[in-house]
Amino acid sequence: MLRQYELVERVKAYDPNADEAVLNRAYVYTVQKHGTQKRASGDPYFSHPVEVAGLMTELKLDQPTIVTALLHDTVEDTLVTIEEIDRLFGPEVARLVDGVTKLSKIEAMTENERAAENLRKFLLAMSEDLRVLLVKLADRLHNMRTLHFIKSEEKRRRIAKETMDIYAPLAERVGMYEYMREMQLLAFEQLEPTAYATITGRLAQIRDTDGGQVDAIALTFKQALSEAGLDVEVSGREKHPYSIWKKMAERHVSFEQITDIMAFRVLTDSEEGCYRALGILHTTWQMIPGRFKDYVSTPKANGYKSLHTALIYENSMRVEVQIRTREMHRTNEFGLAAHWGYKSGERPDGEVGWLRDLIEIVDASHDAEELLEHTRLAIYQDRIFAFTPKGALHQLPKGATPVDFAYAVHSNLGNFAVGAKINGRHVPLRTPLTNGDVVEIIKNRSASPQLAWLGFVVTGKARAAIRRAVRAKEREEVAAIGRKLFDEIAGRLPQKIGKKAIKDAVRRLELDDEEALMLAIGGARLDDRQVMEALVPGSAVGLTEPEQWPKQDRAISIKGLTAGVAFQLGTCCHPVPGDRIVGVRHKGQGVEVHAIDCLDLASGVDADWLDLSWGERTTGAIGRLRVVLYNRPGTLAEATGIFAGSHANIVHLEMIGRDDVFGTYEVDLEVNDLAHLTRIVSALRASDGVAQAERI
Incomplete structure (x- = not known):
């Protein structure tokens, strides 16, 4: 361990103007505050911050950084406060120490959430001052050098994996290859001991x-x-x-x-x-x-x-x-x-492009899992170079596609991308780029990001932007579903519902506004009874759950057909009660019932058309859905649980596509009517296991 005078001499050797008194005071302060604390190796705890400060002197860093290295664990591991550091060592050191300090007191969070919150704070602090990153990397490097003293193999592997996933790539991204190689070697020894x-x-x-x-x-x-x-x-x-x-x-x-x-x-x-x-x-x-x-x-x-x-x-x-x-x-x-x-x-310019991307990812990430995933992608190491048609250079991870390139240029370019040219030739958006490619993005301002892009993009920035756009689009669709369901619920009430009744309902349900009400209904967070009671108190007395309301006979009747005429519901559009319908009668055959907007009718049909409507008996229609599930255990069971909970019988279920990220299914459900089917779609879209759900 460096002695006090040795540390001061190191700093003075490259910075003769350094304040020796401040360095001595910081050294003594960290020794006093850490007191009798011990490390897993048995060494005094203060040996760690002193060694981190020594690593900073090897890089010839400025005095505030050396002082920060000495104090970086005092707030986390002792009774010292940021305010005290500010008073004793100034606001610059206090800000740097606060940036390095880990959020270890978040007891209620899961391991991933704790890691994500630490990383979130770390990245935001790092964006303001890169010295935070330099101290943190030295802190991690010294901890890795003494990792073998920790008795718990599980803890050693967890720290090594975090180092390999986050800190070694971060060291590479700021060009600190010596740190990166040593971190990788020490983590490799713990994660793959036999191979090592x-x-x-x-x-x-x-x-x-x-x-x-x-x-x-x-x-x-x-x-x-x-x-x-x-x-x-x-x-x-x-x-x-x-x-x-x-x-x-x-x-x-x-x-x-x-x-x-x-x-x-x-x-x-x-x-x-x-x-x-x-x-x-x-x-x-x-x-x-x-x-x-x-x-x-x-x-x-x-x-x-x-x-x-x-x-x-x-x-x-x-x-x-x-x-x-x-x-x-x-x-x-x-x-x-x-x-x-x-x-x-x-000092270098703090505006580093990849760092700005990381901060954008912090803002866009939906939860802890996403933040960790996107950040690991953003600091991916193997790079390729590609150019815009005007010659601007962009560096991307190996395996990047035109979609990744578009988001690297600008978020809006990625959002509006509909096609791409590589070296003047039209290519699919999923085509991997190679070194030196000239990439031209074809855009359309009415376009929007596609969920399927998540199956091939490799950059954290692209993945975060796509998920954000898809969530916004789903929010609009959920609100639209909620509006339809609201109209159907309001139609069952004995009186007409006006703006005042809606405003009162929002207040009773403790929601922010009318849009929040529609989102809650569309997202299956409110059932029909709750909405009815909020709109007209007392209107749902005696009604507990929608499935306990009076049911109709399990048969379908159609108005507009001559008694005894056979009919069948179209298997192309799967109309359900609530859809506008039309009948098509071919010569010598029965009547086919189609939804009015069925695509099979769009090009014209050589048959008699009949104006039809649903009769009084409307239970037992078949609705078809396309459901895209995340490819992980339990998601199919979660979806079928939603069907069962909605009292919808599964008539047919078929997987029609699968890749590393998603599994796509078509499912035929026996439902009461359009409102019933819409509720099921709404519940599916509210599920964490469902990426997309839509009626076919």
Whole structure:
């Protein structure tokens, strides 16, 4: 653990103007406040914030950040308040400490909800000051270094998974690759202990038996470049164990089949030197097609710059090579932190595009699960580059589609997208993009996002925007259903219902306004009896539930037909009592009864048309629904439970489509009338397991 004077000396070494008294006061304060608290390792607890502060000095961060690192756990783990920190160390440090502090006191929330709320607060604080993220990443890195001291395997795996899912990708997104690699390695050891032991063992075996081959290859590269007049540094290493395991999993290959285990780095003095070195290596050794990437002319979103290539060395050995300047290397290893110097003029612009996307996702996410899912997608690591027709560059996750691209350009462009051209050729919206594609989005202002898009989009921003738009559309539809049901309920009352009665009903039901009433009815949160009683108190006396109201005979009668004439209800439109209907009589056959807007009648039918209406007996009609369920256990049972609870008999149920996200079903239900069928649709749409429900 760093001693007090050692920490101060580190800061003064790069910032001679740092206030030594403030640093000493913060060090003593954290030691006093954490007192006798111990870590799982048995070390004094204050050793943790001191080590986090030490990590911050390695990045040469400013004094408020060092003080924040020292104090970052005092509010959570001691009796210290933000107000006290503000009084003793100033508002800037108080704001940073508050941003880093975790919300650990939310006892009532589930694990996912706690994680989501912590992440929500963290992202919002980070958007105001990236130093919050830098301290948090150092905090997580030091906790991972001591994770093995925690006795509970379940807790170790939970922390490791959170690190792998959120913090390592966040470190990558701000370009802190050293932090990212160490976090991944430590998390990998906990999550896949057998694979970790096997791969690290094999790498150690290679080091013992290769006779210094890595150093020999690095020397050969250096000699070839030096002979061409380039002053370079060349270093080599085995690839990261986690990246090897990831490649094995993605390619479904064994360790022996991974041919590019060795990686080399060439450091030059200038960009021109980078390209010269690349040319020399490519003319001396055969390059592997498709493996060259130029992140110098087109940097990654986090500012990463480097040339990447792969060569075939002697004996068909494949090696990876990264070429960059020395300045690029520092930026690449420590990202935005490398630019966040102790001098204000060196600080990076806080407006980072991907960070703005994350904040938009925080605002758009509906619940904890969505927030975690969308954020993990937004910080996905493998990237591709695509261009607008005017040449604007956008970086997207590997596997992104034109819909993802449209939302990356602007939310409205995604909402209005109806088609796309890639490199001038019309393609389906689900087509994956590749590096260098020029993407043109075809839009229509009357269009809206489709639920099916969730089956192929890969960015958190697109997924959040689609779900938000679909929810808004469903809200409109639920309100429309509620209005229809309201009119049907009001029609059963003994008096005409006016605006005043509706206003009084809203007040009695403790709702905000008339729209909220329609949403509650359409969303099956109010039954008919409650609505009737709210509109006209006493009107529902003696009536408990809709299914206990007087029922009709289980037969259907049609007005407008001659007595004894046979008829059947159309299987194309499945009319139910309440629909406007028409009869179609073909010569020598009975009468088919269709809904007036049946699509089969739209193109004209060579038959006699009869003006019909429903008779007094209207029970037992068949209504057909298309129901899209989320593809997870229990959703079909949930839907059938709604049918049973609504006293609707299932006549036929068939799955007509399924993918990784949704299962689509067609179901024929025996219902009383249109109002009965509408209530069922409303109840389905209110269910968490149902993505979409509509009448066919």
